[in-house]
Amino acid sequence: xxxxxSGELTRPGLGGGFRDLRQSSFLLKLLVRKELKVRxxxxxxxLLWSYVKPAVQFLVFYVALGVxxxxxxxxxxxxGLSNYAVYLFSGIVLINFFSEALGNSARSIVNNGNLIKxxxxxxxxxxxxxxxxxxxxxxxxxxxxxxxxxxAGWHPDVFQLLAAVGGFAIVGFLxxxxxxxxxxxNVYFRDSENLVDMLLMVATWASPVMYSWxxxxxKLGPVVFAIYQANPITVGVxxxxxxxxxxxxxxxxxxxxxxxxxxxxxxxxxxxxVLALGQLTFRRLEGRFxxxx
Amino acid sequence: MANAIxxxxxxxxxxxxxxxxxxxxxxxxxxGRKGDLSKKFxxxxxxxxxxxxxxxxxxxxxxxxxxxxxxxxxxxxxxxDSGSVYTRGRVAGLIEVGAGFHPxxxxxxxxxxxxxxxxxxxxxxNERFDAIVAFSEIGEFIDTExxxxxxxxxxxxxxxxxxxxxxxxxxIDEILAVGDEPFQRKCIAKIQELAERGKxxxxxxxxLDLVSxxxxxxxxxxHGNVMFDGPISEAVSRLRS
Numbered sequence: 001x002x003x004x005x006s007g008e009l010t011r012p013g014l015g016g017g018f019r020d021l022r023q024s025s026f027l028l029k030l031l032v033r034k035e036l037k038v039r040x041x042x043x044x045x046x047l048l049w050s051y052v053k054p055a056v057q058f059l060v061f062y063v064a065l066g067v068x069x070x071x072x073x074x075x076x077x078x079x080g081l082s083n084y085a086v087y088l089f090s091g092i093v094l095i096n097f098f099s100e101a102l103g104n105s106a107r108s109i110v111n112n113g114n115l116i117k118x119x120x121x122x123x124x125x126x127x128x129x130x131x132x133x134x135x136x137x138x139x140x141x142x143x144x145x146x147x148x149x150x151x152a153g154w155h156p157d158v159f160q161l162l163a164a165v166g167g168f169a170i171v172g173f174l175x176x177x178x179x180x181x182x183x184x185x186n187v188y189f190r191d192s193e194n195l196v197d198m199l200l201m202v203a204t205w206a207s208p209v210m211y212s213w214x215x216x217x218x219k220l221g222p223v224v225f226a227i228y229q230a231n232p233i234t235v236g237v238x239x240x241x242x243x244x245x246x247x248x249x250x251x252x253x254x255x256x257x258x259x260x261x262x263x264x265x266x267x268x269x270x271x272x273x274v275l276a277l278g279q280l281t282f283r284r285l286e287g288r289f290x291x292x293x
Numbered sequence: 294m295a296n297a298i299x300x301x302x303x304x305x306x307x308x309x310x311x312x313x314x315x316x317x318x319x320x321x322x323x324x325g326r327k328g329d330l331s332k333k334f335x336x337x338x339x340x341x342x343x344x345x346x347x348x349x350x351x352x353x354x355x356x357x358x359x360x361x362x363x364x365x366x367x368x369x370x371x372x373x374d375s376g377s378v379y380t381r382g383r384v385a386g387l388i389e390v391g392a393g394f395h396p397x398x399x400x401x402x403x404x405x406x407x408x409x410x411x412x413x414x415x416x417x418x419n420e421r422f423d424a425i426v427a428f429s430e431i432g433e434f435i436d437t438e439x440x441x442x443x444x445x446x447x448x449x450x451x452x453x454x455x456x457x458x459x460x461x462x463x464x465i466d467e468i469l470a471v472g473d474e475p476f477q478r479k480c481i482a483k484i485q486e487l488a489e490r491g492k493x494x495x496x497x498x499x500x501l502d503l504v505s506x507x508x509x510x511x512x513x514x515x516h517g518n519v520m521f522d523g524p525i526s527e528a529v530s531r532l533r534s
Contacts, residue, residue, distance in 0.1 A: 009299060009380065010381070011369075011378060012366075012367065013366075013378075014372075024409075027409040031406075037402070038395065038397050038398070116370075118370065118392040119370065119386060119411065120368050120369035290365060290371045291308075
């Protein structure tokens with residue numbers, strides 16, 4: 001009998017972390033495509049829902065906050081934010097991306113439990129695919145935002161566009177890191193996903209999406225404001241404001257001090273630390289996924 | 294000849310936890326850890342198993358004897374508490390076929406998805422796609438969503454993807470009961486063909502006549518211990534006695 005002996009002895013089941021993702025990029029692509037196909041199955045509007053939902057959400061917030069609570073600048077309300085609609089929506093799209101990415105990745109391991117229990121594959125694929133899917137859903141919202149910006153007279157420079165990329169990266173890293181962390185924890189304690197839901201509710205209001213950062217500084221003083229600014233989502237939202245809203249105004253609005261010299265690097269470092277911690281926790285816990293699920 | 298699978302002194306203990314909430318765990322801690330929050334259960338006790346490349350091995354035993362757990366250690370789904378597991382070459386499991394199928398995707402999409410889950414590359418799936426469909430006898434239904442498939446069609450397609458992954462080591466768990474009798478015969482013929490081509494097979498099945506036909510070596514497990522390791526006929530007769 002002729003047998004070919006290929007390769008060395010290896011230990012099965014020991015993941016290589018993110019290195020595995022590059023080798024499994026084809027599988028990652030298929031998982032993302034599956035999610036996108038399955039998401040709106042059997043619905044008449046299909047992918048259009050990705051436009052309709054944020055549009056309605058935006059309208060509700062705009063009428064309630066901008067008009068009723070007076071955040072929009074008008075003749076009778078000169079202290080409001082000019083172009084509040086663009087201000088609001090540029091923050092909402094980023095928060096939506098974060099919420100969807102974290103919410104889905106935190107549930108991804110338990111939801112794919114059937115597969116994880118039976119077949120070995122790099123388990124990081126599931127949270128990462130969830131974040132990826134959210135990024136795809138972010139795209140139509142970005143298109144709507146850009147149309148709104150252009151209507152409002154948007155004229156960005158290259159630096160402002162780079163700021164948007166930076167903001168997106170910070171929030172994406174943070175969501176992936178937290179998604180790995182909570183996704184792994186959810187296998188052991190299903191409380192984890194409720195914790196995430198709560199966290200997401202807080203996250204929407206703990207960054208200047210609906211209101212202006214100046215209100216936080218005025219009410220809470222410099223120390224609390226520094227803590228507030230250290231939140232990577234806050235930095236991401238402010239970068240989005242700088243990229244999409246600021247170029248539509250007359251430039252008289254103040255951006256947070258030291259946004260680029262201090263808070264951007266801090267936000268990026270915190271996000272990357274969370275990503276590293278999430279990955280570390282995930283790798284420590286994943287060996288027991290199959291028996292705990 | 295080189296070993297394809299080396300399992301050395303593997304022990305595995307399962308903790309059967311009764312709770313999945315933090316609240317109960319905290320209450321338990323607050324009460325001074327009184328009572329049993331969890332129960333321990335030895336699934337494998339100091340199991341060693343060397344399988345040479347090209348061998349066909351059947352894992353036999355009653356329910357709960359640790360056969361499937363051992364298979365999961367070889368595939369990497371589970372990691373041992375102590376001891377070590379090494380494998381050579383690509384290992385693929387025909388473990389519960391269809392685990393990676395999604396009911397809302399078409400047969401075609403599922404072939405790609407499941408093939409990738411089992412470790413095939415895009416190129417390999419493209420090359421083997423026609424063979425997979427032909428073997429499954431699904432024919433024109435390949436572009437129908439699999440939720441409309443009969444259970445037989447579903448299993449045939451899943452099995453077909455799995456046997457076309459072409460790894461060095463095949464792990465087969467209780468899946469030979471797929472489909473009607475003609476298809477079952479076809480599956481067994483395919484598995485025998487793989488064995489003749491020098492693939493390493495590890496089979497878990499309660500169908501003793503079937504494993505006697507496919508495998509040369511039998512390993513008898515009982516409560517996580519290896520009771521017997523030798524020719525299949527002797528292992529089967531021991532289990533029957």
